[in-house]
Amino acid sequence: NAGVTQTPKFQVLKTGQSMTLQCAQDMNHNSMYWYRQDPGMGLRLIYYSASEGTTDKGEVPNGYNVSRLNKREFSLRLESAAPSQTSVYFCASSVIRGLRWPQHFGDGTRLSIL
Amino acid sequence: AQTVTQSQPEMSVQEAETVTLSCTYDTSENNYYLFWYKQPPSRQMILVIRQEAYKQQNATENRFSVNFQKAAKSFSLKISDSQLGDTAMYFCALSPPTQGGSEKLVFGKGTKLTVNP
Numbered sequence: 326n327a328g329v330t331q332t333p334k335f336q337v338l339k340t341g342q343s344m345t346l347q348c349a350q351d352m353n354h355n356s357m358y359w360y361r362q363d364p365g366m367g368l369r370l371i372y373y374s375a376s377e378g379t380t381d382k383g384e385v386p387n388g389y390n391v392s393r394l395n396k397r398e399f400s401l402r403l404e405s406a407a408p409s410q411t412s413v414y415f416c417a418s419s420v421i422r423g424l425r426w427p428q429h430f431g432d433g434t435r436l437s438i439l
Numbered sequence: 440a441q442t443v444t445q446s447q448p449e450m451s452v453q454e455a456e457t458v459t460l461s462c463t464y465d466t467s468e469n470n471y472y473l474f475w476y477k478q479p480p481s482r483q484m485i486l487v488i489r490q491e492a493y494k495q496q497n498a499t500e501n502r503f504s505v506n507f508q509k510a511a512k513s514f515s516l517k518i519s520d521s522q523l524g525d526t527a528m529y530f531c532a533l534s535p536p537t538q539g540g541s542e543k544l545v546f547g548k549g550t551k552l553t554v555n556p
Binding site: 358365366367368369370373383413415417427428429430432433 | 443474476481482483484485486489530543544546547548549
């Protein structure tokens with residue numbers, strides 16, 4: 326069982342370059358999320374998608390765009406990367422609406438912007 | 440606004456002993472969920488335990504249990520018989536109800552737990 330798969334696992338970019346982080350889940354979950362994790366900051370929500378065809382901003386959306394391509398896939402795009410976006414990015418998914426369903430996380434993408 | 444506070448940046452415990460990690464939160468909602476996630480050096484986020492706010496009984500999962508004090512907005516994690524594999528970052532998270540149905544987890548900053556042999 327793959328669960329939530331993120332690609333790539335590591336990436337180094339130069340300031341101003343663009344990049345798309347890919348996320349796919351095979352658990353037939355409706356909701357998907359993108360977080361970033363910075364040292365000493367815990368995880369912060371960037372964007373989420375409650376269901377296929379919908380996306381909403383989270384706590385720190387500036388500098389990012391997302392696409393819910395279909396039920397399985399939810400991508401995160403950096404149009405013009407900045408050093409402040411150096412972080413570890415996590416994708417997560419959850420079954421359906423309802424508080425009882427926990428989020429399942431991918432293994433993360435470590436992104437460095439020089 | 441929803442907030443989660445973990446006041447212990449780092450803790451250590453001897454193998455086979457018991458350790459308690461603290462978490463306090465703030466929310467104006469009455470119905471919500473609380474979670475503890477574990478992040479080992481492999482970086483994967485693993486769900487440890489969850490608690491429904493409307494349930495008074497504390498959740499348990501094998502060696503892991505919580506002390507949920509709703510009035511005090513406190514949600515501590517107790518790890519019994521600590522094992523070397525418990526060494527990890529532990530994150531407390533709050534899932535408040537949201538309009539539209541998509542649950543947004545609010546995380547604390549984490550507690551780094553080291554289990555010593």
